[in-house]
Amino acid sequence: MGTYVREHTCNMIYELISAEGDRLGGARAIISTMAKPREPDLPTNGEIADRLELLGDLLEIEGDAVRHRVLAYRRGAVRVRSASQSVAEMALAGRAVDLPDIGATLQAKIVELATTGDIAALARLRERVPEGLATVARIDGIGPRRARALWSERGVRDLDDLRAVAAEGRLKDVSGFGPRSAERVVAQLESGAGPPERTRMSLGRATEIAEALAADLASVPGVSRVEVAGSVRRGLPDIGDIDLVAAAADAALVGPALAEHPMTRAALAQGPASAAVETHAGIRVELKAGPPESFGNLLQHATGSAAHNIRLREIAVRRGMSMSELGIQMPDGTLHRSPTEEDVYGTLDLPWIPPELREDTGEIAVAAAGALPTLVTEEDLRGELHMHTDWSDGRATLDQMVAAAGRLGLEYVAVSDHSKSLAMAGGLDEERVRRQWERIDELNARGEGPQILRACEVDILADGVLDFEDDFLAEFDWVTASLHSGLSQGSERITARLLAAIESPHVDAIGHPTGRMLGRRTGSRFDVERVLDRAAATGTCLEINSQPRRLDLPDHLARQAIAAGVMLVIGSDAHSPAELAFRRFGVTVARRAGARAADIANTRPFAELVALRSAQAAG
DNA sequence: GCCGTTTTCGGCCCGACTGTTTTCAGTCG
Numbered sequence A: 001m002g003t004y005v006r007e008h009t010c011n012m013i014y015e016l017i018s019a020e021g022d023r024l025g026g027a028r029a030i031i032s033t034m035a036k037p038r039e040p041d042l043p044t045n046g047e048i049a050d051r052l053e054l055l056g057d058l059l060e061i062e063g064d065a066v067r068h069r070v071l072a073y074r075r076g077a078v079r080v081r082s083a084s085q086s087v088a089e090m091a092l093a094g095r096a097v098d099l100p101d102i103g104a105t106l107q108a109k110i111v112e113l114a115t116t117g118d119i120a121a122l123a124r125l126r127e128r129v130p131e132g133l134a135t136v137a138r139i140d141g142i143g144p145r146r147a148r149a150l151w152s153e154r155g156v157r158d159l160d161d162l163r164a165v166a167a168e169g170r171l172k173d174v175s176g177f178g179p180r181s182a183e184r185v186v187a188q189l190e191s192g193a194g195p196p197e198r199t200r201m202s203l204g205r206a207t208e209i210a211e212a213l214a215a216d217l218a219s220v221p222g223v224s225r226v227e228v229a230g231s232v233r234r235g236l237p238d239i240g241d242i243d244l245v246a247a248a249a250d251a252a253l254v255g256p257a258l259a260e261h262p263m264t265r266a267a268l269a270q271g272p273a274s275a276a277v278e279t280h281a282g283i284r285v286e287l288k289a290g291p292p293e294s295f296g297n298l299l300q301h302a303t304g305s306a307a308h309n310i311r312l313r314e315i316a317v318r319r320g321m322s323m324s325e326l327g328i329q330m331p332d333g334t335l336h337r338s339p340t341e342e343d344v345y346g347t348l349d350l351p352w353i354p355p356e357l358r359e360d361t362g363e364i365a366v367a368a369a370g371a372l373p374t375l376v377t378e379e380d381l382r383g384e385l386h387m388h389t390d391w392s393d394g395r396a397t398l399d400q401m402v403a404a405a406g407r408l409g410l411e412y413v414a415v416s417d418h419s420k421s422l423a424m425a426g427g428l429d430e431e432r433v434r435r436q437w438e439r440i441d442e443l444n445a446r447g448e449g450p451q452i453l454r455a456c457e458v459d460i461l462a463d464g465v466l467d468f469e470d471d472f473l474a475e476f477d478w479v480t481a482s483l484h485s486g487l488s489q490g491s492e493r494i495t496a497r498l499l500a501a502i503e504s505p506h507v508d509a510i511g512h513p514t515g516r517m518l519g520r521r522t523g524s525r526f527d528v529e530r531v532l533d534r535a536a537a538t539g540t541c542l543e544i545n546s547q548p549r550r551l552d553l554p555d556h557l558a559r560q561a562i563a564a565g566v567m568l569v570i571g572s573d574a575h576s577p578a579e580l581a582f583r584r585f586g587v588t589v590a591r592r593a594g595a596r597a598a599d600i601a602n603t604r605p606f607a608e609l610v611a612l613r614s615a616q617a618a619g
Numbered sequence B: 001g002c003c004g005t006t007t008t009c010g011g012c013c014c015g016a017c018t019g020t021t022t023t024c025a026g027t028c029g
Helices: A002-019 A026-035 A045-062 A067-082 A087-092 A104-116 A120-128 A132-137 A143-154 A159-167 A179-190 A203-218 A230-234 A251-259 A292-303 A306-318 A341-347 A363-368 A398-407 A430-446 A491-503 A528-538 A555-563 A577-592 A606-618
Strands: A223-229 A241-248 A264-270 A274-279 A284-290 A322-324 A327-329 A412-418 A451-459 A478-482 A541-545 A568-571
Touching: A045 A067, A045 A087, A045 A104, A045 A120, A045 A132, A045 A143, A067 A104, A087 A104, A132 A143, A132 A159, A143 A159, A159 A179, A203 A223, A203 A230, A203 A241, A203 A251, A203 A284, A203 A577, A223 A230, A223 A251, A223 A292, A230 A241, A230 A292, A241 A251, A241 A292, A251 A264, A251 A274, A251 A284, A284 A292, A292 A322, A292 A327, A292 A341, A306 A322, A306 A363, A398 A412, A398 A430, A398 A577, A412 A430, A412 A478, A430 A451, A491 A528, A528 A541, A528 A555, A541 A555, A541 A577, A555 A568, A555 A577, A568 A577
Parallel strands: A241 A284, A412 A451, A451 A478, A541 A568
Antiparallel strands: A223 A241, A264 A274, A274 A284, A322 A327
16 A cells, blocks of 8 residues: 555656656756767767857857847756756657757757757858857946947957956946946956856755854844755755845845954945855855844745746746745736745635756746645654764774764664775774674664664675675675775776676675766766666665765656665764764755655664565575 | 647746936846
8 A cells, every 4th residue: 555655656756757747857867978988979969058058158149049048048947957868869869859949940059069069050150150258248237238338349259358458457448347347357367367166065064154144143233034045955965156135124234244253255236135245265155134024025035946936937927927026916917925825826726836956947837736746854764874973084983983872862883894905994804893793782782872784885896796705794784885996997887887786795885876976077977777677676775974065866867766666774984973963965856856665675663674585585 | 939737829937226317217136
């Protein structure tokens, strides 16, 4: 019965998603791009998106095109960039039009790019408008109109021309420019040219800064509530800016408090309803403030994503309403203000949608059908199955780690230090493992605190052999197998190593399956379809590693794993007591993947986990 | 250029902040 309901709900969601036009179609996409090598001569999604964007930019700078035509190119570019399949392949098969925002015209242009290497319309446009102006227009405070003015009034065709004009002090008389904006452009050109790459940081670091600021601003007199919004609240793995919202009787009080905060390096903007600053950590913080009566509207608006909000506003418009951060203008002209987000969504006849799902990937249709899953929460986690002690590369003792897990209310905890081949991390050989077990047995004998599992993070060696013999592995309560070396091997070898571990009757989970490190290295390539298929068949769990630099599996693969019937585990990979708190980020990834508690193995009591494990050993 | 639970034509999300064209356009999120 339970199983039926679960699968039925899952299928329903999947069908709705498919009906939405493959917006959640990461699954098939990843399979096709990772299972077989992409045709080497086809343009990547990024290259296609760059061309479409350039087409839109140059059209806009030229100034003759209908504004919405420009926007259509830009929307198409965004959609192509975020697509998880090869859009060139899709276009060649006539299926790119299945993507939202891609029509017959854009598909034809993508086919043209894929087959001839260029787009004729773009080539003609380049003859009329200098390509370099697109870069000029991307400078902070310039934009297409001013770029066109620079071109027509000063003959500026690229960044170098702009530098020359600026150096001669001939910027300030260009229409649209005053002394302030000229100064701003000059400053940018001097500080290393071009549009600056804004600092990005991990979700973990951004969350820390955002929550500290929110707590401090909440104590400002007259402020009743401050919440973290934006991409931090949606749980994206890497963060470009921090959004905060405040409820205050007088909104104008909050901005100055942010500007004067010790973390603030420079104020960027300041108005009665919003403020922006840059912190010493180099990240931009946006603050919006409003009255408590419409706090729900403000929080919903600032949480985004932009695409999700646009979709909602379109729904509102179709019903004769108009939606903004101030409230929802009803058909009779009154402004309906919502103190809570539930009321905002309710006004559109939708259930509240968890922030982690607000990416315009089909979640609104799922919500409208009443088929949103109840997502897993941190409170659902009963045990920790991946953490280290100072027996290997952890920074705290076994006793300290176990005690910390106990304080978090965990029922069971796996002591899973590295195996012998990972010498760099002080990996344990069989003898040291047995000594560690003696200590575990002593602690368990006391009957206090969480149940401690004999566990390990065993290396999957470069040839696919596990770092411990089968007989020895059989003695552990929980075995996580991970790749730590040879991560750049080809897809075939990585796949073979993962499959070897998955097929072992003693391996319970695969740790950080892709090996990605955010901002440092992309994950290993492997045959996702085969790995998921065998993991499901053998009952081997795949880990969502909660370390902010890993977050691995990534959300799209976790979603695909759930659809394939694979059980997931959320592991902190903690190397200190404080890092056990990273579990919240693993939970966030799981939620972005649409995971319910039932999809996560360590939401179960240990007895059930043992049953799962013995079923696997028997099967 | 895209798209349809009012539409295959006629629309297309919304407001804040900044600087400058002193009543608003450009830019941004």
